[in-house]
Amino acid sequence: MMFALLPLLPFFTVLGSVCLTTAVSNGNCFDTVLPISITANNVELKLSAPRNQQELTDIWTRATSLTSNVTAEIIGGPVTNKATYKIWTQLCVPSKPDAAKTVEFAVHGVGFDHTYWNFGGPGSKYNYVEAALKAGHAILIYDRLGTGQSDKPDGISKLQFPTELEIASELVKYLRAKPRGNQFNQVVGIGHSYGSVTLLSLVGKYGNVLDAAILTGFTAGGGLGLTAFAAVGWTIAAQQNPKRFGSLPTSYMTTEGISNSQSFFFRYGNYETAVLQAAEATKATATLGELFTGAANPALNYTNPVFIVTGDKDYPFCGGNCYQKINGANLVDASKVVFPAVPESKFSTFIPAETGHGNNLHLSAPEAYGEIQGWIAQL
Structure with a gap:
């Protein structure tokens, strides 16, 4: 069932990077560029960077068709x-x-960079970092490979899901190794969407490397996302916004416009127009490589607590209705299937009302943050 090792001292030495310290409400933040060395089991993708928008549109039209076999056609053998x-x-x-001494490890999804976790800045009700700090938790946020201020390698052969997985694994090791002299006794992963799939794969491959896992914007019914991906209107990023993305190759994509972002991430009536506009203005990219290789198996050997928080109107992961049933359970509760070794007593869910895929950008965000922090407090 699919849903869509290095010596510590040299690895954790930050060479040639700039560290910026910023005072924030209830704590301090340290910006650092880390050189992350990985060995990942990528795959050969029999796919060339699109020569124009028509080629990219055709790729996604075929990939999101109900009888699509594009993935089987383009995925080849393993490549290190x-x-x-x-x-x-x-x-x-x-x-x-x-x-x-809890530290949260936050992994953002597609369409965003690290700012998904501190959206709106200091004092914003959408700022999850501040919610974590107020609860007494440290938190590490980062720009996934290909986004924000992180490196942007080839978007087909290099920037693939297995590479993202190994980067996440190394960052968890970083948190276990007293970063900046901080001893953390509990590492809690929190992901959104693609970031949640990353955490599922992380504990699927490495077991109890996290003391707890929180998956937001996620269900195990990933096949329901075909219509949502069709609605994204994937566009060559360099053409959609030359000022921001003009230097990127054509394998880097973004949503076509604000209406597409609304359809994919928002539930009308439960967000502020200014938030939608800000999300559109700061949106990030995705690559063909990471989307066509982004699948995860059940976490067979993970036994620690799991909390899934997904809006009831999540479009990509629920087809717009998370209360539809699979074997008598709603889609969020039914996602226990990908954590078969987790006892029922350690598995919890919360479904924010009238909330779309971008949980943190809705008016329900403070309620969801309260549920998450309350759950962590009970660990």
């Missing part, structure tokens, strides 16, 4: 990707840590 990438990170440490 051994490389070092510069990854922008921000570690925020609370003024008053909780007793467990």
